[in-house]
Structures are given as structure tokens and as C-alpha cells.
Amino acid sequence: TFDTSAIKNNIIAHEKSEFVYTYGTAGFRSNADVLGSVMYKVAILAALRSKKLNGATIGVMITASHNPEEDNGVKLVDPRGEMLEQSWEVYATKLANAKDGDSLVQVVQDVIAQNKIDVETPANVIYAYDTRPSCPHLVKCLELGLKAAGAQSTNFGLKTTPMLHYLVRCINTAGTSDAYGEPTEEGYYTKLTSAFSAAVKGKPRLSTLHVDCANGVGAPKLREMTKHISSDVLSVDVVNEDITTLGQLNKNCGADYVKTQQRAPPSISIKAGDRCCSFDGDADRIVFYYVTEDGTFRLLDGDKIAGLAALFIAELVQEAGIDSIKVGVVQTAYANGSSTNYLTKVLNVPVSCVSTGVKHLHHEAEKYDVGVYFEANGHGTVLFSPDALNIIKTAEAKTPAQKQAITQLAALTDLINQTVGDAISDMLLVEAILTSRQWSFEEWDQAYTDLPNRLVKVVVSDRHIFKTTNAERQLVEPAGLQAEIDALVAKYSNGRSFVRASGTEDAVRVYAEAATRAETDDLAFKVAQLVY
Ligand code: NG1
Ligand code: ZN
Known part of the structure; x- marks a missing residue:
């Protein structure tokens, strides 16, 4: 049953009445102080989404990823473990900004009417959260919303974001021909570690991999994962695993720190x-x-x-004798020009460029038999189409070499989390490839040399005036600005620069790359001046 009076009467008041919420590329994200009211409404949205999809299980993840510890956020996960369908983001935003019980019920009724939702359909929601100190309170707010909406729900506790995506997909595919796995944390570890063992079978183990876990949820989960795999097969050393001391999360460590500072965390010698x-x-x-x-x-x-x-999978499909399977790569404009050049000219694989945000990359990658997608900042995965999976599963080997390649490909399809980018799964993927090749990081690094690049954040009075086209690589507004950027870029060898409004911060980002560090810095600085 669906009782709008419960929704109205239990509403959590806005923490700051003037705050405007937006469901962006990373869901809702801000200082945790203003998110209790949002959690309540996200719960209701998750229930409506589930009802709309005939009671399929929807996921809710409470996290703010690489943001500072005092921030938090929330995002919804659709039944196949993907990000919330884009057309529903506007409902999320509308619900979050409803200031009182009556306007909230009005938005709920609009969503029901516009989507012809049968409110009698049961709603199923699962949720999880990261290590942030604000999580317990926000979980309570979410639970109030789930209760008010009459949803069936399960608290999966502390999880990484990709684990929750995995769980959602497992639950919704259970008992079908494309069952994704056991819907438990244990099932996740077992699936990944057995696939890893199969992929590296017969190869000597590499030296220890030191893993900086950003003092976040990855630390206990990685430790747990290692219990499922022999140290003769994989050796990891967990670093930055303090999830109890206040203020440590993402502090001078973690993937975002390393990528933006271009240096190792000081805590790692x-x-x-x-x-x-x-x-x-x-x-x-x-x-x-x-x-x-x-x-x-x-x-x-x-x-x-x-x-x-891309290199490894393209060679495996050749060796396996199933090269009807085509590999493609999806990047954003932030991909280094040298990497795009390597993919298109050396590997000869098709490359598409899409707008920032994982949902864009994911959807584009689905167009390939094997779609490899990564943002330069390290978020990404590999998608195998249903056809490709079927070809790999049914391929018959004529030689031992073919057999080996087919086995490795099959192992990769289990090793790679196909719902979303996953640090643990991606770590295992890279380790499996390097182990298979017996490659050092230096050997991997030799594929190409990055062009020097610079990312500058410019705070402007109104970032919304910056409108782009061509996968964010060109500005259409403000009028005339792109021509000025083009004129500047033309003066630098291998120069490239573009400007776009951030989707997660109130700022404009300027990216520049060129043949030398000095030219790059100069170009970035001059473009930033044009923007300012
Ligand atoms: P914005 O703030 O829109 O540039 C940033 C990252 C994205 C993505 C989102 C989080 C850069 C340049 N941008 O987006 O790649 O990770 O945060 O979803 O790194
Ligand atoms: Zn993240």
C-alpha cells in the first residue's frame, strides 16, 4: 500500500531552506549537514522507481567518494547495476527541493502520473554506505523514507560503491539465464578471486602490490578479499587503512590526490x-x-x-580464433592525446569520445562487442556484449594456445565488474594482465608517453553560461570564446585545450596539453585568463 499521508507527515525538514539540490553526475553530493532531508526523499524516489519497474530491486549508495570527510552524498542504482536512468534525475532534483509535506506529495503524485505507476506494486530497495562519520545519521533518515513509502528494504551495511552495484545486479538476475552471481559480499569475493586464479594459472606471482586505500571502505574490503586468495597467487600490502580516526578519509592520499597532485601520498615510502x-x-x-x-x-x-x-583483450580474441569480436574504447576529452593516438594508430581500435560522467561512457561502451571505458582519473571498466559472452562461452579450441586464450577471456568476463568501475576488480584485472605477460610497471608504461597536461579550476560568477558541444570539446557559448581559444591553441605544438563547466563543483575547468611542460602551463594559463 502507498500512503501519501505517511510520506507527508514524516517529512524531514530542510536543514537550510535556501539550499538548492541538484542530482548531478555523482547523484546528490554536498556537506553532510544538509543531506538528511534529501535521504528521506531519495528513499521515496527509490520506492517509486522500483514500483515503476515491477518491483525490481533498486540500490541506494550513501557516499561522497573522493570528497572531504565532512561531505556526503547519495546515488541510486538501477536494476542491472547501472546508474539511475537519466530521465529520472529530474524527479530526484524536484523531490529534493520540495520544501514541505504538501509540495513533496505533489511531486510524488506527478511522478506517479507521468510514469503511470501502479502504486500497489511492491517496492524493493537495498542500501549500503561508506565509512564517513555522517553515514549512521543519514542511514536513519533514509530508513524513515523507506518506511513512509512502504518499501521492502535490506541494509547491506558498509560496502564499496561497486559492491552495491554488484549486489543489485545479482538480486535482479537471480534464477535467470544471466544470473550475475551470489548476492552476498562473500559471493563477490569468491567470483573475483576464482576468476583471478583462473586467469593467471601457471604463471609466477608478481612482487607485492602496495595499495593505498585512502583510509576508506576499500581498506577492510580489500583485506577481506585477500582472505579468499592465496598469497602465492596475489600479494597485496594494504596501506592507509585508518577508517576510525576522524579526518583521515581521502586526506593526502587516495586516487584523486595522486592523479591531481601527480605524486605519491606522503604516507607511502x-x-x-x-x-x-x-x-x-x-x-x-x-x-x-x-x-x-x-x-x-x-x-x-x-x-x-x-x-x-584493450591491447590484452584484442590479442586474446585473435589467439582464441574469435576475432569477429571487436574491441572498442570510450574516453572523455580529458584522455591524454597520446593515449588516443596509441589506441587509434598503434592498436588500431575504434575510440569514441563522450561527455564527462560515467553514465555517458557506460552507454557508449555498450555499443561495442567488448567496450573498454575509463576516465583518465581511474574510473572505468570493460563491458562484454551478450553476443560476445556467448561466443566466448561456446568457442571450441583447436589448439592448446586457443584453449588457453579462451579460458583467459572467460576468466576476464567474471573478473571484471561489468556494472560499474570497481577499484578492487580493476586492480585484479591489471594484475592478471601483468602476471600473464610477466610485465613490470615500466614495461606497461612503455606503450606511450603522456603529453604534459594541466587541469585548472577557474571560479567564475556564473558557470552555467559555458555551453559546450562535440563531447564538451568546444564551446558554443559565450559567443566568440571558442575562436579565441582556437587561435591560442594553434600557437603550440601538439596543443589542445578545452573549457567546460564542472558538474560536481561550482567552477569551470580548463584542460590543456602540449608538447612541453612549459608550453602546457603557458597555454592553460592563457586559456584560463580568457575564461575569467
Ligand atoms: P566534473 O566536476 O563534472 O568535472 C568530476 C570528474 C569526472 C567524474 C565526476 C564524478 C574530472 C575532470 N572530472 O566531474 O571525471 O569523475 O567528477 O562523477 O576529473
Ligand atoms: Zn569514487
């Missing part, structure tokens, strides 16, 4: 030959790094992971 990687606060992003003999820091970011995965 890294010497030549060491292999390191960093997760972000909710363990859906990963970047790898090492230092050379002369002490130079080298980053292996999302672009490098995409290149490695």
Missing part, C-alpha cells in the same frame, strides 16, 4: 621497483604508479589502464 596503486574513498576508482631509478614519479592512470586492457 616508495622506492624504485615498488609497485603501488591508490583507491578513492568508495573504491570505484584506481590509479597505479611507480618511481624510476632516478626518482621520477610515473603515473599509470585510467588512460593507461584502458590501453593495457
